[in-house]
Amino acid sequence: MGLFSKNKPKIKVQSTKKDGYSGWIKCTHCNEMIHANELQQNLHCCPKCNYHYRLSGTQRIEGLVDKDSFVELFTELKPCDPLSFEDTEPYTQRVAKATASSGRDEAVLAGTCKINGVETALGVMDFSFMAGSMGSVVGERLTRIIEHATSNKLPLVIVSSSGGARMQESIFSLMQMAKTSAALAKLHEAKLPYISVLTNPTTGGVTASFASLGDIIIAEPDALICFAGPRVVEQVIKEKLPPGAQKSEFLLEKGLIDCIVNRFELKDKISLFLTFFTGNERTFSEEESLPRLSQKLQKLIKFKEVAALTKS
Ligand SMILES: [Zn+2]
Numbered sequence: 470m471g472l473f474s475k476n477k478p479k480i481k482v483q484s485t486k487k488d489g490y491s492g493w494i495k496c497t498h499c500n501e502m503i504h505a506n507e508l509q510q511n512l513h514c515c516p517k518c519n520y521h522y523r524l525s526g527t528q529r530i531e532g533l534v535d536k537d538s539f540v541e542l543f544t545e546l547k548p549c550d551p552l553s554f555e556d557t558e559p560y561t562q563r564v565a566k567a568t569a570s571s572g573r574d575e576a577v578l579a580g581t582c583k584i585n586g587v588e589t590a591l592g593v594m595d596f597s598f599m600a601g602s603m604g605s606v607v608g609e610r611l612t613r614i615i616e617h618a619t620s621n622k623l624p625l626v627i628v629s630s631s632g633g634a635r636m637q638e639s640i641f642s643l644m645q646m647a648k649t650s651a652a653l654a655k656l657h658e659a660k661l662p663y664i665s666v667l668t669n670p671t672t673g674g675v676t677a678s679f680a681s682l683g684d685i686i687i688a689e690p691d692a693l694i695c696f697a698g699p700r701v702v703e704q705v706i707k708e709k710l711p712p713g714a715q716k717s718e719f720l721l722e723k724g725l726i727d728c729i730v731n732r733f734e735l736k737d738k739i740s741l742f743l744t745f746f747t748g749n750e751r752t753f754s755e756e757e758s759l760p761r762l763s764q765k766l767q768k769l770i771k772f773k774e775v776a777a778l779t780k781s
Pocket residue numbers: 496497498499500501515516517518519520
């Protein structure tokens with residue numbers, strides 16, 4: 470992999486030989502030299518500054534679920550081109566290119582898995598396929614996994630990474646926002662937990678629908694999470710945004726997300742929440758079980774415990 474090749478990774482490559490790749494790369498965040506092997510062992514986080522590099526869908530699943538427990542579902546849904554859309558090139562051609570370069574057939578993987586032994590429905594977006602944009606297949610696969618969770622009484626985890634709605638599918642892609650949200654409302658009615666994990670970047674129609682609807686919303690550090698990106702907002706309001714605006718830390722301060730979790734701790738944290746929500750059968754004293762009081766108390770206790778968990 471050469472320094473000037475078109476396929477170079479986003480992180481800059483320092484080559485010691487003219488013809489090749491020595492394995493040393495320069496962190497785009499802290500400019501320190503790090504070795505690719507070290508980066509890989511470190512779950513693609515910079516060992517010097519802890520910058521979280523993007524993961525593919527497969528890498529994300531490997532890091533999150535119990536070994537070999539992921540069973541992918543709904544792979545029969547494939548993208549089509551209902552509008553015969555063409556910009557600088559036909560949509561079908563773009564899909565074919567994205568499939569070839571990413572090795573994926575769409576921007577999401579959905580299925581069932583175990584997370585520290587807890588049976589869970591899981592959706593993971595893959596940014597490498599057309600910037601993780603949400604077209605009708607992404608929306609449908611996610612809706613089906615949400616419905617699968619509802620009918621099989623499973624908790625749900627969705628890891629988002631997306632540039633937003635897929636413009637090539639126009640209204641069909643916008644409709645996915647309402648569809649996924651409606652399916653999540655049914656999951657909520659069935660009293661099943663949904664944990665939304667936001668990774669860098671989560672933007673547009675994905676932020677504006679299912680990604681923001683989690684019972685618990687977790688974000689990775691320094692992730693861009695927004696509806697419209699900073700440049701667009703600055704152009705519209707004709708003002709500079711404060712530093713770090715639309716990043717996880719800023720959103721945590723403003724109350725839009727519940728906690729920021731390092732990639733190393735993500736699996737355990739999710740599993741802590743899953744165990745809490747699925748295995749927490751509370752018993753109340755007689756006084757507490759007065760119908761109305763009990764409901765209020767349960768809500769309060771849940772709220773306090775969740776608050777404690779997100780902080781720990
Ligand atoms: Zn770094």
